[in-house]
Amino acid sequence: NSPAGQLFGLFDVEAAEVLRGPQPTITNASAGAILVRSNKPKDEFEASLVSTFGNYNLRQFEGVLNVPVVPERLAIRGAFRIQERDGVTKNRCPGIIGATAAIPDQRDRNRARGECRFAVPEEIIPPRLPAAGPNDLGKDWVNDQDNWSARGLISYKMPLPNDQEVDWLLSLSGGQNRSLATQYQHTAMLGVVVPNPDPNGPSTQNIYYSVDPRGGPLPKDAFSYRQNETRSDSFAGEYGRVGPERLDLFGFSLKGDWSPSDVIDISSLSGYFWHDRETFANDDATPKSWLNNDYTDDAWQFTQETTATWLWSEENEMIVGSFFMIEDLDSNNVFRDN
Helix, strand or coil: CCHHHHHHHCCCEEEEEEECCCECCCCCECCCEEEEEECCCCCCCEEEEEEEEECCCEEEEEEEEEEEEECCCEEEEEEEEEEEECCCEEECCCCHHHHCCCCCCHHHHHHHHHCCCCCCCHHHCCCCCCCCCCCCCCCCEECCEEEEEEEEEEEEEEEECCCEEEEEEEEEEEEEECCECCCCCCCCCEEEEEECCCCCCCCEEEEEECCCCCCCCCCCCCCCCCCCCCCCCCCEECCCCCCEEEEEEEEEEEEEEEEEECCEEEEEEEEEEEEEEEEEEECCCCCCCCCEEEEEEEEEEEEEEEEEEECCCCCCCEEEEEEEEEEEEEEEEEEECC
8 A cells, every 4th residue: 555656556457446435345445445456377378568659759668478387277477567758848947056056145046046937048057066966957858757667476376185276376566766756837826805706605705816817917826936938838837956756666465365165265465565765856846946855765564464254145245354564664854945
């Protein structure tokens, strides 16, 4: 259930189910559950490779290889996905942090950064000073994609006495993200007091606009910034900080299913997941330096679930089980305002 890795497993998918809540037999999902099942190893050879190329130098590759090692006993399946794409959002202010780093007063420095309209002309850029960490990468285009993920599955039917067997499924997965941190669309809102049409409510109410309907200047955000040139362009912005995002993922799970009789099923599921993430964000979505935050965290978790199902009539069953989880999270978040 790590949020860092939930989007990395959506490839080579067999089916997806949306279940209404509550679902007490699915890790106590009181509000329902979305189940995404990966394709399992099959007892036949299979190989495929799908590639996609598009605008902004988009490259996508998705491949599958399924090998039956021992017929009806042991099979291996591997799948991967690679996605790369150049930025799709034009940054009107590349290099503005370095260009204004020599201004001593913070308010003057931010005022100069807020005056950025287009790419900073070379003649006003002083000799480049050492960038303050990842604040100043000078990227003209942002919101790119650079990630990969892979999964390996091993299916083994372990024989037992009396013609019984245990179905084991081992899953190994991992991935990386090396994209730039996401840049948001800046929209400042202006509150205008108007009469309230509801006779039972207050006499006036606030209506919020992204453009002043009275013909005034564009509204400012909480940090006194107006986005002038890119306010109507969903694929352009004025960004001072274009930091990277680094995400590493690894996990494994082991599932075993055994039916000792026609009416009893026993299942065990063990899982481990680890991630290490570092994001240098431009949360104010402006060339100013008000919310330039560093988010770093690493975490691991281990889970063990065991269930026993007894089908004691054609229409009724009893399920008993246990669920255990232990996790550890270390984070260090730095909130910058200069």
